[in-house]
Amino acid sequence: MSMDATMNPMAAAAAEIADMGASAVTADGDPIKMRGEKVCVHYGDKQALFDVDLDIRKRQVTALIGPSGCGKSTFLRCLNRMNDTIDICRVAGDITLDGMNIYDPSIDVVELRARVGMVFQKPNPFPKSIYENVAYGPRIHGLARSKPELDDIVAASLQKAGLYEEVKDRLDAPGTGLSGGQQQRLCIARAIAVSPEVILMDEPCSALDPIATAKVEELIDELRENYTIVIVTHSMQQAARVSQRTAFFHLGVLVEEGPTQDMFTNPRDRRTQDYITGRFG
Amino acid sequence: MFWTILLILAGLAVMAYFAGRSRSGQIVDGDYSKLHSRPSFHGGFLVIVTVLPASFVLVVWSIAAPRLIDSAVISQSASVVSGLGKPELDVFLRDARAIAFGGIVGFTDDAKEQAAELFKTYRSYSEVGMTVVMAALVALGFIYGFRKIAPRMRARHVVERTTMVFLAACSAVAIFTTIGIVLSLIFESLLFFRQVPVFDFIFGTHWSPQSAFEGAGAEAGDVNSEIFGAIPLLVGTMLITMIAILVAAPIGLLSAIYLSDYASRPVRAVAKPVLEILAGIPTVVYGFFAALTVAPAFRGFGESLGLSVSSESALAAGVVMGIMIIPFVSSLSDDVINAVPQSLRDGSAGLGATKSETIRKVVLPAALPGIVSALILAISRAIGETMIVVMAAGLAANLTVNPLEAVTTVTVQIVTLLIGDQEFDSAKTLAAFALGLLLFCITLLLNIIALRVVQKYREQYD
Structure with a gap:
C-alpha cells in the first residue's frame, strides 16, 4: 500500500503545498523529509542543544545515538513539538517538514502531530480496550466516516504493527493487559492509525525483553517502506540493525552523521569512535 | 493521687532514660560501635521495663479499686443494706462516701457513719497497697533492666516492638469507639423497634413524633x-x-x-x-x-x-x-x-x-x-x-x-x-x-x- 493512499486529506493537501515549495534533496540525491537548521534548545538557563543541523531522509530509518543527557531525545521531541508541553523549554532555529517551518505561528501543532507521530520509551496504552486504543487517533481526526471503515483502519494498523494475529480474538480486552512487547506494538499501531508521514520513536525497546525487542525491530524495518522513521536508542547494536543513517550526539552537539555502515566501521570523529567502541557512554 | 503518681512515673521515666543511655556507654567504655543498639534505645528499654508495668498497674488499680471497695463496704454493712433496692443502695453508698471524703450529704445516720469509716480504711489500705506494689515494680524493673544492659542486648527490638504495640493500641481505640457507637445505636434502636414496628418506621409516610402520645397521664404510654x-x-x-x-x-x-x-x-x-x-x-x-x-x-x-x-x-x-x-x-x-x-x-x-x-x-x-x-x-x-x-x-x-x-x-x-x-x-x-x-x-x-x-x-x- 503506498503512502499517499493512506494519507489523510488534510495532510495530503499540506504535503502538496510543501512539494511545490521545496522538494529538497541531499547532496547524494535522497529526498529530505525533515530538516533541522541551527536548532538550539534551552531548558530555563541551561542550553541542551547547540546549533544542530540534521536532515531526516524520506523513508529511511535515522538513528540518534549518544550517551545519556546528550540531547538526542530533546532533538527528537522538537520534531513534533512535544517540547511545547514543557513550560521552561525554548526552541530556536528552523525545523522544516517538507519545507514548512513547523515552529511557524501559522502551523497547528495538532495537525503537525498527526503527520509526525510518536512512540514513547515506556509503552503507554490508554486504559481502554485494544480496539479503542487504535481507534482513538482516527476518531479525534475524523478519519473514518463509518464504523466498518474504522474497523478496517484498526485492523490494518494492527496488521502493520504485526499484532493483529495475536489480538484479533480479543479486541475488546484492555490494552493494559497485554505483555510489554505487545503493548509497545499496540502503541506503534496506534501511531500508524492516524497515517503519519514520520514516526518518532524514543527508545522504543528499552523497556522490552530481547524477544519483544527483536519483533519491534523487525517491525521498524518493515515500516520503512511507507514511513520516515527517527529512532532514539541507547543500543548501538540496535542502531546498526535497524537504521540506514546514524547521528551521534554528545553534550548537546551533533558530532557526526552518516550512513550507519560507515559510522560503525569508519567513524570520522574521535568521540564517535570512543563511544561506539564503548570507551564512554 | 492518680495524677501525683503519674507525675512521679513521668519523672522516673526521664531518669531511667538517661540512666540507661549512660549505662550503655559505660559498659563499652564509650566505644558505641560495639553496642548492638544505639544508646538511646537502651535508654528507651530501661524506661519500658521500669515504668510500663507500674503504669499498667496504676490504670487497672484506679479503675478496679473503687468497685472493690464498694463491694467490700456492702458486704461489711450487710445488716443495713440487705433490704435496700438499687436506687436506695446507690444513695446509701453516695452519702457514705461523701461523709468520708467530703461532699454534699443527703442525711446522716449511724449506719452511714459506720460505712464511711469503712470507706476511709479501705481507701487508705488501697492507696498504701498501690504505692507499695508500684514502688516494688519500679525498683525491680529498674534493677532488672539496668543489669540486663549489655553490648549485645537487643534493646532496639524491645523498643520497636513496644512502639508497635502502642500504635496498635491507638488504632484499637478508634475501632472500639466506632464499635461502641454502633452498638449503642443498635441497642437503643431495638428499644424503639419494640414500640414501633420496623416496617412502619421504614415505610411509613407520616412523620409527626411530637403528637406521639394520645391522651394524658397513665394513658400517655400508648404509642401511635x-x-x-x-x-x-x-x-x-x-x-x-x-x-x-x-x-x-x-x-x-x-x-x-x-x-x-x-x-x-x-x-x-x-x-x-x-x-x-x-x-x-x-x-x-x-x-x-x-x-x-x-x-x-x-x-x-x-x-x-x-x-x-x-x-x-x-x-x-x-x-x-x-x-x-x-x-x-x-x-x-x-x-x-x-x-x-x-x-x-x-x-x-x-x-x-x-x-x-x-x-x-x-x-x-x-x-x-x-x-x-x-x-x-x-x-x-x-x-x-x-x-x-x-x-x-x-x-x-x-x-x-x-x-x-x-x-x-x-x-x-x-x-x-x-x-x-x-x-x-x-x-x-x-x-x-x-x-x-x-x-x-x-x-x-x-x-x-x-x-x-x-x-x-x-x-x-x-
Whole structure:
C-alpha cells in the first residue's frame, strides 16, 4: 500500500503545498523529509542543544545515538513539538517538514502531530480496550466516516504493527493487559492509525525483553517502506540493525552523521569512535 | 493521687532514660560501635521495663479499686443494706462516701457513719497497697533492666516492638469507639423497634413524633406507631442531597480540571488553598448565609416569576450545601486527575489530540474511579449535614419532591427529637437513635460502594 493512499486529506493537501515549495534533496540525491537548521534548545538557563543541523531522509530509518543527557531525545521531541508541553523549554532555529517551518505561528501543532507521530520509551496504552486504543487517533481526526471503515483502519494498523494475529480474538480486552512487547506494538499501531508521514520513536525497546525487542525491530524495518522513521536508542547494536543513517550526539552537539555502515566501521570523529567502541557512554 | 503518681512515673521515666543511655556507654567504655543498639534505645528499654508495668498497674488499680471497695463496704454493712433496692443502695453508698471524703450529704445516720469509716480504711489500705506494689515494680524493673544492659542486648527490638504495640493500641481505640457507637445505636434502636414496628418506621409516610402520645397521664404510654414513618425524612434528605450534588459535582469537577491541567503554577498555588478554605468555614455560617441571603433571594426571584417559593426551601439549603461540598469534590478530583500518569497525556498529545480531547477521552476516563469516590464522599458529607438544613430548609416533614417547598431531613429531626428536657425511654427520643442508625446504614453503604468502585478500577493504569 503506498503512502499517499493512506494519507489523510488534510495532510495530503499540506504535503502538496510543501512539494511545490521545496522538494529538497541531499547532496547524494535522497529526498529530505525533515530538516533541522541551527536548532538550539534551552531548558530555563541551561542550553541542551547547540546549533544542530540534521536532515531526516524520506523513508529511511535515522538513528540518534549518544550517551545519556546528550540531547538526542530533546532533538527528537522538537520534531513534533512535544517540547511545547514543557513550560521552561525554548526552541530556536528552523525545523522544516517538507519545507514548512513547523515552529511557524501559522502551523497547528495538532495537525503537525498527526503527520509526525510518536512512540514513547515506556509503552503507554490508554486504559481502554485494544480496539479503542487504535481507534482513538482516527476518531479525534475524523478519519473514518463509518464504523466498518474504522474497523478496517484498526485492523490494518494492527496488521502493520504485526499484532493483529495475536489480538484479533480479543479486541475488546484492555490494552493494559497485554505483555510489554505487545503493548509497545499496540502503541506503534496506534501511531500508524492516524497515517503519519514520520514516526518518532524514543527508545522504543528499552523497556522490552530481547524477544519483544527483536519483533519491534523487525517491525521498524518493515515500516520503512511507507514511513520516515527517527529512532532514539541507547543500543548501538540496535542502531546498526535497524537504521540506514546514524547521528551521534554528545553534550548537546551533533558530532557526526552518516550512513550507519560507515559510522560503525569508519567513524570520522574521535568521540564517535570512543563511544561506539564503548570507551564512554 | 492518680495524677501525683503519674507525675512521679513521668519523672522516673526521664531518669531511667538517661540512666540507661549512660549505662550503655559505660559498659563499652564509650566505644558505641560495639553496642548492638544505639544508646538511646537502651535508654528507651530501661524506661519500658521500669515504668510500663507500674503504669499498667496504676490504670487497672484506679479503675478496679473503687468497685472493690464498694463491694467490700456492702458486704461489711450487710445488716443495713440487705433490704435496700438499687436506687436506695446507690444513695446509701453516695452519702457514705461523701461523709468520708467530703461532699454534699443527703442525711446522716449511724449506719452511714459506720460505712464511711469503712470507706476511709479501705481507701487508705488501697492507696498504701498501690504505692507499695508500684514502688516494688519500679525498683525491680529498674534493677532488672539496668543489669540486663549489655553490648549485645537487643534493646532496639524491645523498643520497636513496644512502639508497635502502642500504635496498635491507638488504632484499637478508634475501632472500639466506632464499635461502641454502633452498638449503642443498635441497642437503643431495638428499644424503639419494640414500640414501633420496623416496617412502619421504614415505610411509613407520616412523620409527626411530637403528637406521639394520645391522651394524658397513665394513658400517655400508648404509642401511635403510624406517625413514625421515616419516608418523608428520607425523601427530604435525598432531595437536598441531590440538589447539593447537582451544584457541587459540575462546579467541583470543572474547577478540578482547570486547576490540574490548565491553571499556571502561580494561579494554582493561590486558587487551590482558597478553594480549600471553603471547607474550613463552619457549617453554621453557611447556615445563616443560606437562611438570610440565599433563601430570601430565591423567594424574591421565584415571586417575580410567579412561583410560590416558601421562605424555607429545599432549594436554598441544597444550593448552599452544594457550595459547601465543592472543595471535597474539587480537591479530591484534582488529586486523582493529577495522579493520571503524564505518559498517557503525552501519548494522546503525540497522536495529535488537543488538550481538551486528551482530558475528555483519556484523563477523565482514567481518573473516573477516583472522581466517583470523591463524589460519594461528598454525598455522605451532604447527607450527614445538619446545620444548614436546620436553618434554611425548615422542620416541616412534608412528603414532597418540589424543591421550592420546605422539607426536613433525618439529621434535623434527630436534633429536634433530642433537644429540650426529654425522658430517654419514650418512643419519641428513641426514634432519634433509630434515625441515627438509618443514617449510619446509608452512609456506610455509600462508603462501601465508593471503596468497591475505587478497588475495581484502580489497577487500570500503571
